[in-house]
Amino acid sequence: MTKIAYYLLALFFAGTSITQSFANDAVVELCFECHTTDNNNPDPIIPKLIGQDKAYMLKEMNSFKTGKRADTTMIDIALSLTDDKLLVEIIDFFSSQPVMVGTPSNDPLVKIGKELYFDRHCDFCHGKHGKLGTTFISGAPIIGGQNSDYLFKALLELREGKRPTDPFGLMQRSLLQLSSDQIEAITRYLATQ
Ligand code: HEC
Ligand code: HEC
Numbered sequence: 001m002t003k004i005a006y007y008l009l010a011l012f013f014a015g016t017s018i019t020q021s022f023a024n025d026a027v028v029e030l031c032f033e034c035h036t037t038d039n040n041n042p043d044p045i046i047p048k049l050i051g052q053d054k055a056y057m058l059k060e061m062n063s064f065k066t067g068k069r070a071d072t073t074m075i076d077i078a079l080s081l082t083d084d085k086l087l088v089e090i091i092d093f094f095s096s097q098p099v100m101v102g103t104p105s106n107d108p109l110v111k112i113g114k115e116l117y118f119d120r121h122c123d124f125c126h127g128k129h130g131k132l133g134t135t136f137i138s139g140a141p142i143i144g145g146q147n148s149d150y151l152f153k154a155l156l157e158l159r160e161g162k163r164p165t166d167p168f169g170l171m172q173r174s175l176l177q178l179s180s181d182q183i184e185a186i187t188r189y190l191a192t193q
Contacts, residue, residue: 027077027081031077035094041147044149051095051100052095054091054092057094059165064077065078099145102144102190113186120174126142126144130143130146145191145193155183155186159183
């Protein structure tokens with residue numbers, strides 16, 4: 001039986017914490033320290049993974065391995081996790097958690113961001129609340145309820161072509177006409193969803 005299965009059993013019977021249950025596997029323990037399952041990551045630059053699309057996450061792990069995504073922390077982590085079966089189990093686990101949720105806010109940028117989100121047809125691929133649902137294409141990630149600092153970093157990288165993960169350049173094309181201020185407004189909106 002794998003460690004994830006042990007964890008699930010332990011949680012079922014004893015309600016233990018994830019980090020305790022994975023204490024013997026340094027890499028797995030680390031995943032849950034940075035990407036927690038309580039909808040609250042220790043640092044807003046770390047993306048939430050709970051409820052995230054499974055295929056998307058596996059694709060991104062590969063993008064770190066091949067250097068298509070430049071984050072050196074995640075590159076080291078992805079390269080050190082050589083057990084593909086274990087990786088699929090971790091990703092399955094994150095993806096099966098209740099989906100990430102945002103925090104309501106009175107920030108005036110939220111309204112501007114919402115208008116831009118629909119005006120630029122981001123909903124075509126990411127869904128009405130950034131939570132997918134019936135979308136025009138498959139393969140897009142959940143972005144509603146994600147940390148705005150992380151979203152901002154990701155969008156600037158995508159706009160500037162520093163994250164060549166999307167083979168058709170669909171994301172870059174949607175972003176080229178947007179200023180950094182407009183992108184920031186969109187991320188504030190998404191963080192409330
Ligand atoms: C030290 C903190 C840290 C640890 C440990 C860590 N991550 Fe990450 N992870 C990050 C950060 C920061 C990013 C954002 C990278 C970027 O900006 O490109 C990220 C991004 C990701 C993404 C892409 C998410 C998205 O929305 O595109 C996945 C998937 C992921 N991590 C999975 C894992 C898994 C699986 C593990 C354990 C094997 C792990 N991470 C361990 C910090 C961490
Ligand atoms: C034609 C479909 C499509 C449209 C339109 C689109 N996206 Fe995306 N988006 C994607 C795909 C596919 C990805 C995954 C790219 C990758 O593989 O890294 C993505 C990735 C992202 C990410 C990175 C998420 C993460 O966890 O790292 C953000 C943020 C995002 N899109 C926001 C937007 C916004 C804002 C708009 C509107 C301005 C938009 N997208 C329009 C398909 C689309």
